[in-house]
Amino acid sequence: MSSQSDVRFTDFKSDKQPTWCPGCGDFGTMNGMMKALAETGNDPDNTFVVAGIGCSGKIGTYMHSYALHGVHGRALPVATGVKMARPDIEVMAAGGDGDGYSIGAGHFVHAVRRNVDMSYVVMDNRIYGLTKGQASPTSRSDFETSTTPEGPQQPPVNPLALALASGATFIAQSFASDALRHQEIIQEAIEHDGFGFVNVFSPCVTFNDVDTYDYFRDSLVDLQEDEDHDRHDYEDAKEVILDGDKEYQGVMYQNENSVPYHEQHGVTENMSEIPDGAPEDAMDLVREFY
Amino acid sequence: MAEDLNWAVGGEAGDGIDSTGKIFAQALSRAGRHVFTSKDFASRIRGGYTAYKIRTSVDNIQSVVDRLDILVALTQRTIDENLDELHEGSAIIYDGERSWEADIPEEMSAVDVPLKSLAEDAGGAIMRNIVALGAACAITGFDVEYLDEALEKRFGGKGSKIVENNKEAARLGQEYVQENYDLDLDYNLETTDNDYVLLNGNEAIGMGAIAAGCRFYAGYPITPATSIMEYLTGRIEEYGGHVVQAEDELSAINMALGGARAGARAMTATSGAGIDLMTETFGLVATSETPLVITDVQRSGPSTGMPTKQEQGDLNMALYGGHGEIPRFVVTPTSIDECFWKTIEAFNLAEKYQTPVFLVSDLAMSVTEQTFEPDAFDMDDVEIDRGKLVDEDEVEEWLDSQGRFRAHANTEDGVSPRAIPGMADGAHMSTGLEHNELGRRTEEQDVRVQQVDKRNRKVETAKEQEEWDYREFGNEDADNLVISWGSNEGALVEALDYLEDDGVDVRVISVPYIFPRPDLSDEIAAAEETIVVECNATGQFADVIEHDVLERVKRINKYTGVRFKADELAEEITEKLSQEVPAQ
Numbered sequence: 074m075s076s077q078s079d080v081r082f083t084d085f086k087s088d089k090q091p092t093w094c095p096g097c098g099d100f101g102t103m104n105g106m107m108k109a110l111a112e113t114g115n116d117p118d119n120t121f122v123v124a125g126i127g128c129s130g131k132i133g134t135y136m137h138s139y140a141l142h143g144v145h146g147r148a149l150p151v152a153t154g155v156k157m158a159r160p161d162i163e164v165m166a167a168g169g170d171g172d173g174y175s176i177g178a179g180h181f182v183h184a185v186r187r188n189v190d191m192s193y194v195v196m197d198n199r200i201y202g203l204t205k206g207q208a209s210p211t212s213r214s215d216f217e218t219s220t221t222p223e224g225p226q227q228p229p230v231n232p233l234a235l236a237l238a239s240g241a242t243f244i245a246q247s248f249a250s251d252a253l254r255h256q257e258i259i260q261e262a263i264e265h266d267g268f269g270f271v272n273v274f275s276p277c278v279t280f281n282d283v284d285t286y287d288y289f290r291d292s293l294v295d296l297q298e299d300e301d302h303d304r305h306d307y308e309d310a311k312e313v314i315l316d317g318d319k320e321y322q323g324v325m326y327q328n329e330n331s332v333p334y335h336e337q338h339g340v341t342e343n344m345s346e347i348p349d350g351a352p353e354d355a356m357d358l359v360r361e362f363y
Numbered sequence: 364m365a366e367d368l369n370w371a372v373g374g375e376a377g378d379g380i381d382s383t384g385k386i387f388a389q390a391l392s393r394a395g396r397h398v399f400t401s402k403d404f405a406s407r408i409r410g411g412y413t414a415y416k417i418r419t420s421v422d423n424i425q426s427v428v429d430r431l432d433i434l435v436a437l438t439q440r441t442i443d444e445n446l447d448e449l450h451e452g453s454a455i456i457y458d459g460e461r462s463w464e465a466d467i468p469e470e471m472s473a474v475d476v477p478l479k480s481l482a483e484d485a486g487g488a489i490m491r492n493i494v495a496l497g498a499a500c501a502i503t504g505f506d507v508e509y510l511d512e513a514l515e516k517r518f519g520g521k522g523s524k525i526v527e528n529n530k531e532a533a534r535l536g537q538e539y540v541q542e543n544y545d546l547d548l549d550y551n552l553e554t555t556d557n558d559y560v561l562l563n564g565n566e567a568i569g570m571g572a573i574a575a576g577c578r579f580y581a582g583y584p585i586t587p588a589t590s591i592m593e594y595l596t597g598r599i600e601e602y603g604g605h606v607v608q609a610e611d612e613l614s615a616i617n618m619a620l621g622g623a624r625a626g627a628r629a630m631t632a633t634s635g636a637g638i639d640l641m642t643e644t645f646g647l648v649a650t651s652e653t654p655l656v657i658t659d660v661q662r663s664g665p666s667t668g669m670p671t672k673q674e675q676g677d678l679n680m681a682l683y684g685g686h687g688e689i690p691r692f693v694v695t696p697t698s699i700d701e702c703f704w705k706t707i708e709a710f711n712l713a714e715k716y717q718t719p720v721f722l723v724s725d726l727a728m729s730v731t732e733q734t735f736e737p738d739a740f741d742m743d744d745v746e747i748d749r750g751k752l753v754d755e756d757e758v759e760e761w762l763d764s765q766g767r768f769r770a771h772a773n774t775e776d777g778v779s780p781r782a783i784p785g786m787a788d789g790a791h792m793s794t795g796l797e798h799n800e801l802g803r804r805t806e807e808q809d810v811r812v813q814q815v816d817k818r819n820r821k822v823e824t825a826k827e828q829e830e831w832d833y834r835e836f837g838n839e840d841a842d843n844l845v846i847s848w849g850s851n852e853g854a855l856v857e858a859l860d861y862l863e864d865d866g867v868d869v870r871v872i873s874v875p876y877i878f879p880r881p882d883l884s885d886e887i888a889a890a891e892e893t894i895v896v897e898c899n900a901t902g903q904f905a906d907v908i909e910h911d912v913l914e915r916v917k918r919i920n921k922y923t924g925v926r927f928k929a930d931e932l933a934e935e936i937t938e939k940l941s942q943e944v945p946a947q
Contacts, residue, residue, distance in 0.1 A: 087792075087803075088765070088767075089803055117790040118784070118785065118786065118787050118788065118789065118790050119784065119785055120784075120790075121624070121625065121784050122792075123621070133792045133794065134792060134794075134803060134804055137790060138790050138792075139624075139783075139784040139789070139790050139791065139792075140790075140791070140792035140793070141620075141621070141624050141651060141792070141793055141794070142792060142793070142794035142795065142796065143617065143620070143644075143647055143651075143794075143795060144617065144643055144644050144647050144795060146613075147613060147614070147617040147644070149614075150581075150609065150613070150614040150615075150617035150618045150621065151617045151618070151620055151621035151624070152621060153607070153614075153618050153621060154579065154581060154617065154618035154619060154620060154621020154622040154623075154624070154625065154629065155621040155622065155624060155625040155784070156621075156625075157579060157605055157607060157618070157621075157622060158578070158579045158621070158622035158623075158625035158626065158627035158629065159625040159626065159627070159784055159785070161785065162625065162784045162785060179610055179611060179613075179614075180610065180613075180614055182610075183609075183610040183614070338605065339600070340605045342578070342603035342604070343626075343785075344578035344579055344603060344604060344605075344622065344625070344626070344627035344628075345625065345626025345627050345783050345785075347576035347578065347628065347747065348576065348747070349747050350742070350743070350745050350746065350747055351574040351575075351742035351743075351745035352573070352574070352602050352742075355573070355574050355742040355745070356737075356742050358570050358573060358574070358598070358742075359560055359570070359737050359740045359742070360560075360737070362560035362561055362562040362566070363392075363393075363558060363559075363560055363561075363737075
């Protein structure tokens with residue numbers, strides 16, 4: 074295993090060339106993740122990345138680390154299992170808005186409230202890209218697609234609010250194109266003691282002509298520049314998260330008293346290490362039944 | 364045949380039926396008597412009819428029978444539900460002071476005991492069931508001191524006052540019957556010096572899991588699998604493990620998969636619709652070559668079916684569930700002690716062959732408490748085989764020319780090296796997509812074929828290297844062959860006694876592996892008659908066997924929701940033997 078000093082972010086890059094469309098936001102999202110992992114002292118051999126299904130899910134292939142590319146929507150349960158069995162391993166889950174807020178929405182709520190010490194990066198492009206352009210749970214209500222010719226006609230999911238309502242201890246949003254800020258925010262999510270959730274605006278240049286790079290560049294408000302916003306203040310968080318008029322980037326909320334799952338439940342062992350036979354005192358288990 | 368006593372307590376859910384029965388079972392076990400229990404219960408928290416039944420003998424017993432000798436009835440329905448099993452020598456203990464008027468057939472002994480009043484005398488009405496246990500001791504001549512031991516075990520944690528009150532309640536019940544009844548019933552319960560342990564199949568699975576090194580369990584509560592999770596909770600932590608209650612079964616199996624990818628021996632268990640949800644992930648487990656034990660404690664289906672009733676209806680699901688073609692093992696323990704050993708074997712198979720292992724149990728085994736000699740679970744006999752888990756030196760042998768770990772290397776036996784997180788140079792991705800040796804997605808035809816063949820080759824390797832034997836009972840040379848899987852074994856073994864009395868010669872083969880499975884061609888060819896016994900309507904195992912041997916077999920199927928009973932099964936076998944073989 075390499076020591077912190079000689080890990081470069083390119084160590085997290087596999088030799089597989091991404092097949093994402095040229096200009097896809099996922100390139101920037103992934104770069105930020107790799108840099109943040111390297112910057113926080115991790116290396117590929119002690120990092121586990123769990124990827125969902127969809128364009129975003131391909132990230133497990135393009136990064137180099139221990140990784141699992143699983144079933145649609147179930148990245149968070151897999152990541153939860155990895156971290157519980159191996160508290161010594163850095164765990165990061167990544168997926169798209171469909172993966173996380175539609176088919177995996179139930180897992181999202183419970184992973185948030187469980188507060189397992191890991192990071193979760195959602196590459197939110199507000200569209201189903203890999204299946205060639207259908208509405209996603211974050212698509213705008215009037216966004217016309219092949220399956221919603223009039224638009225979904227239902228409000229998009231507000232993932233930040235969903236996280237807040239589920240008891241999140243770290244809620245952030247970033248923009249794939251703002252490389253430095255994106256990396257910083259992911260880094261903070263990794264360093265957070267608990268479930269570090271980052272919704273990343275990761276534009277789809279092929280199927281979404283509304284939520285574009287230009288749109289986010291023009292509309293994003295960076296909370297870092299808002300001196301009145303206190304990330305440790307729940308009311309402040311609520312205000313920006315429920316603000317339907319603006320799009321924000323930055324850390325909306327961080328609970329200073331976050332106690333991660335493994336500390337709460339005393340899950341500290343490396344569970345891969347077991348004896349060659351039954352545990353020494355295992356006959357006690359039998360005697361219990363006298 | 365065992366000189367046995369059949370005892371039951373029944374009432375409404377919420378009446379403490381289960382704990383009352385368990386206390387009596389424990390007392391009998393303490394007295395060195397064998398115990399085999401069963402439960403009638405409904406899927407509700409209060410009300411309805413529920414009963415805990417105990418068959419006890421100084422000889423080993425492993426089945427329920429159609430007879431009830433002593434019944435503690437807290438409701439009239441308890442009597443009505445059991446009329447078929449009661450006989451003229453039966454005694455029914457009831458509380459005549461309660462509001463319902465007991466309607467007890469004349470030929471039986473009605474033992475009216477003021478359970479509630481006596482319990483109040485002992486310190487509280489809540490102990491009325493314990494008064495009834497004392498009364499049962501009086502009827503059977505069973506030493507109430509064994510009951511004291513069971514009460515100490517049950518209530519010891521609640522303080523000596525509670526224990527003493529309960530002992531007093533038992534004494535009052537015993538004395539009341541001794542003073543007021545002179546029953547001419549010949550139930551004299553012998554005791555022995557044997558020390559037995561008393562446990563059910565789910566406890567055996569849980570204990571087996573810990574013994575096998577399982578350290579991570581993820582599950583979602585569902586009857587009748589939940590008690591595995593409950594057993595592990597509070598115990599697995601002592602060994603550095605953890606149990607997590609997931610939000611649903613989709614999550615539970617994926618959490619367990621995550622734990623296994625991280626290097627832990629991991630398990631999930633479910634039943635009914637839970638296994639349907641988990642089916643989504645079966646293919647991923649196999650394709651990513653993850654060692655995982657998936658336990659299905661079968662209950663009556665389909666859909667919500669009869670959630671608290673017995674059935675063996677999930678065999679086809681275990682064999683074929685999931686889209687695509689999924690290499691897997693299907694292990695089906697045939698008794699409670701085998702639940703322990705087969706669980707350990709399931710973990711070894713999973714890690715040796717890096718593929719899902721279905722441990723298929725059933726409701727009857729999961730709720731039945733049975734006595735065993737403690738060394739039936741001798742922990743010194745537990746062997747752990749972690750397969751091709753590589754160490755720091757070995758990992759280097761499996762790197763390609765560019766230093767990348769070949770996690771899905773195309774080996775001769777089909778089994779690839781396995782590196783777990785933290786192992787230097789072992790980093791790799793695994794995926795549900797078809798992939799090459801490195802775990803990278805591919806749709807190249809030759810690689811696809813290579814990887815499919817490699818994964819299937821693991822099963823072929825296992826067929827050669829492991830023993831897929833069966834358990835055998837009765838007369839090996841008999842013309843009549845009866846084949847069974849799962850929990851029917853005990854009833855079949857006891858049915859042999861009845862059959863022998865009737866002069867019917869039978870060989871019983873009990874199969875604990877359905878895939879891969881023992882080849883029964885010779886055995887079936889040698890028999891004149893073959894009957895396959897199972898708790899389902901369509902004969903799923905019989906279908907499999909007919910497919911194997913290309914010959915019709917006779918079938919005994921039970922899908923009433925109640926397990927086979929030894930005497931009933933003996934009659935059915937005799938009847939079936941006289942019938943024609945179904946048309947080809």
